Amino acid sequence: MDYYAGVTKKKTMELGELLEAAKAGDTVRVNGAVHTIRHMGTVAFVILRKREGLLQAVYEEGKAEFLLRDIKEAAAIEVEGTLRENERAPGGIEIHMKSVRMLSEPADERMPLAISKWKLNTSLEAKLNYRAISLRNVRERAKFRIQEGLTRAFRDFLYGQGFTEIHTPKLGARGAEGGANIFKLEYFHRPAVLAQSPQFYKQMMAGVFDRVFETAPVFRAEKHNTKRHLNEYTSLDFEMGYIDGFEDIMEMETGYLQYAMKLLAKEYAGEIKTLGIELPGTDRIPAVKFSEIKELAAQKYGHSIRNPFDLEPEEEILIGRYAKEEWESDFVFVTHYPSKKRPFYAMDDPEDPRYTLSFDLLYKGMEITTGGQRIHDYKELTEKIKARGMTEEGMEQYLSAFKHGMPPHGGLGIGLERLTMRLVGEDNVRETTLFPRDLSRLEP
Amino acid sequence: MDYYAGVTKKKTMELGELLEAAKAGDTVRVNGAVHTIRHMGTVAFVILRKREGLLQAVYEEGKAEFLLRDIKEAAAIEVEGTLRENERAPGGIEIHMKSVRMLSEPADERMPLAISKWKLNTSLEAKLNYRAISLRNVRERAKFRIQEGLTRAFRDFLYGQGFTEIHTPKLGARGAEGGANIFKLEYFHRPAVLAQSPQFYKQMMAGVFDRVFETAPVFRAEKHNTKRHLNEYTSLDFEMGYIDGFEDIMEMETGYLQYAMKLLAKEYAGEIKTLGIELPGTDRIPAVKFSEIKELAAQKYGHSIRNPFDLEPEEEILIGRYAKEEWESDFVFVTHYPSKKRPFYAMDDPEDPRYTLSFDLLYKGMEITTGGQRIHDYKELTEKIKARGMTEEGMEQYLSAFKHGMPPHGGLGIGLERLTMRLVGEDNVRETTLFPRDLSRLEP
Secondary structure, eight states: OEEEOSOOOOSSOOHHHHHHTOOTTOEEEEEEEEEEEEEETTEEEEEEEETTEEEEEEEETTTSSSOGGGOOTTOEEEEEEEEEEOTTSGGGEEEEEEEEEEEEOOOSOOOSSOTTSSSOOSOHHHHHHTHHHHTTSHHHHHHHHHHHHHHHHHHHHHHHTTOEEOOOOSEESSOSSOSSOOOEEEETTEEEEEOSOSHHHHHHHHHHHSEEEEEEEEEOOOOOOSSSOOSEEEEEEEEEESOSSTHHHHHHHHHHHHHHHHHHHHHOHHHHHHHTOOOOOOSOEEEEEHHHHHHHHHHHHTOOOSOTTOOOHHHHHHHHHHHHHHHOOSEEEEEOOBGGGSOTTBOEETTEEEEESEEEEEETTEEEEEEEEEOOOHHHHHHHHHHTTOOOTTOHHHHHHHHTOOOSEEEEEEEHHHHHHHHHTOSSGGGGOSSOOBTTBOOO | OEEEOSOOOOSSOOHHHHHHTOOTTOEEEEEEEEEEEEEETTEEEEEEEETTEEEEEEEETTTSSSOGGGOOTTOEEEEEEEEEEOTTSGGGEEEEEEEEEEEEOOOSOOOSSOTTSSSOOSOHHHHHHTHHHHTTSHHHHHHHHHHHHHHHHHHHHHHHTTOEEOOOOSEESSOSSOSSOOOEEEETTEEEEEOSOSHHHHHHHHHHHSEEEEEEEEEOOOOOOSTTOOSEEEEEEEEEESOSSTHHHHHHHHHHHHHHHHHHHHHOHHHHHHHTOOOOOOSOEEEEEHHHHHHHHHHHHTOOOSOTTOOOHHHHHHHHHHHHHHHOOSEEEEEOOBGGGSOTTBOEETTEEEEESEEEEEETTEEEEEEEEEOOOHHHHHHHHHHTTOOOTTOHHHHHHHHTOOOSEEEEEEEHHHHHHHHHTOSSGGGGOSSOOBTTBOOO
16 A cells, blocks of 8 residues: 655656756756757767757767667657756757666657658648647647647636636537537437537526636537638637626637737747747727728728628638738727627627627637627517527527526637637648548548 | 727626725625525515625615615616625625616516525436526535636646646547447548547647646446436546656646645635535545455455456445545545456556556545556557457557657546535536536436
């Protein structure tokens, strides 16, 4: 019988510890994956890949107690040696190796991708086919550290604003958003669907916790094969009660983006440097009405509006350009979307019911958020359901929350992969998805 | 055109602000849901439900500028009045109402459950059928605040330990754990499955980020209709590379539990009081071998071992009792599970390959975690796959990660709803699941 009392400190050191707690001349022990080996005559550089970055280990013939050929690329090793300063080495330090211990060896096969190159010079297809390998490239990996920062900031900011985190089911009897893009399955001899969004659940929970959020997968059986669509993605959702208007939702999202950029600048500075990106300004985000910005962009860029009630991807791009040129902002809230383009639960604008109290947030001309105020009045909600020719069947529990009182509320959903894609400057959402799912891709 | 510059402070106050920033005699404005109304002659108490707890608003005939009958139970209202101290009121404060503003009114229907009672005195079935209503009960709601704390602690602790958060797909071509309990669906005319666990993905990502975690839903098509099984649950998963042995995993889990209990004590004290629960000790958690503890429990409680290679739920209960009586611990790690009970990727114990370097964590006699060291050597892994009569088909990408080098690694998965259930003292996992999915329940 043993006892476990918590984490004990390892004898091996991480990069941060080497930089902060160790000094030149110290004998240190580190582990890592052999990222690449550079032979320079009687000296060789063994580059170790560690979770915080790369570390240069120096092999000098005659000084090390082992032979260089004992070390294979892609092996996991532990080395002991002397820490030295070297401004040409990554992080300004290197380790002069004395001894090595093999932790794990690869099979004797060529790597399918040259991951040690600074920029992985290969097709998206190959990157995705060999995902477990391509992500070992330091730049590829850094994108997902940025993604972590965005998710972490979302939660931390909202905790601070009195939100409660919820976990809602992804298996259900019907979809929240309607439409044809629902994955169907059999659930113990009954028909079931995968959640397109946590919409109904987060609304019901706004009646319980006032403010709720969820960061979870959503599923869309869309047949779009574009650079910005996925069939499974991570949605950052929140819903808040006791709002004074849908402006509250946009304020909260702006607050989140400000918080996220601060967190990234502070905690993910290494990854920002690795990727060579600049964080966007978020001090103030312009908001403009759907019908107004359509006109403005059409006038400025000389195109004609084909459909006054729809926004095409090309128009989004022009609106993004307009916001950048006229308001110096990468972000722009487009408000008051047409009612017929929004689900039944969207609150219509009392001043013009053809439009809704809703918005999209565009980031460099691409929609990354849809949000707005929801109908909270039971009668109004059931009447809109009827007016749309929908049935209440399967929505009894959702509607009962309204029957028994719901505060005025609204919320939004942010596509995490799209937000990351724009932030790191990629042009295909698959680049910022660990294991994307699209029309043709179900593996790895 | 407008600008949004972040969250602006509301004129209404939350409970914490009333207690900290306001003083008796102040005119304050608050909103909330009318939880219940208690009539006491010319005075009435209107109990408001706010996200941080209950607040007493006092109606005095002649002093308020409105009629009591204008306020309906279950309405969302905003009141203005004078803050007073009253030690018999929740939180020691109350508001003497002057004016009221209706924010949202319920339909004219009786509430299906008496949510304002301290303990919701109804069947589990009714609670789940009316989930959006039953959770408005303050005690019911508190359980999910505790659940938030457990999830939040998991992430915060692991961030501090150098882990990276990942999002892995729930749709895939095959399951990681094998077996019959896989939900199947059609994915654009191809067969697909829902993830039983993020196992393969988190292992592959241990080769990228060294340490990764995920908090996400998993799906099990199990036909068990028990108090502890769900068909969809939230799994707190981590996987860590460069371990010295599977003991590292148990140390990390102990560290997490210690961190979680501290966070709960500090940030969720109100909910702990509401639920009347005591946090378990986590200073040190005993660990004992599978075969050994089976014997010990059998001897002490006088039952005979039916199958030396399996652990039945009744045995888990006795082991939990043994750990409590002999080692004063609510938790006990049961280590070295039989190889035939573990998936192919589990590392066998070199000292006795009938057993594995794996463990379960029992909490008050119920399994809440399964974890262990995984095979990291390509040859060993493919040989075990062969020895089990399995095929490598569909595992090419998983195996390629090993072919090209993986560090020694291991990890675990914690069932969030089970952990919450034990912590808050419930005996059915549905009590600590917002919207449970089981054999018969797919709604709400």
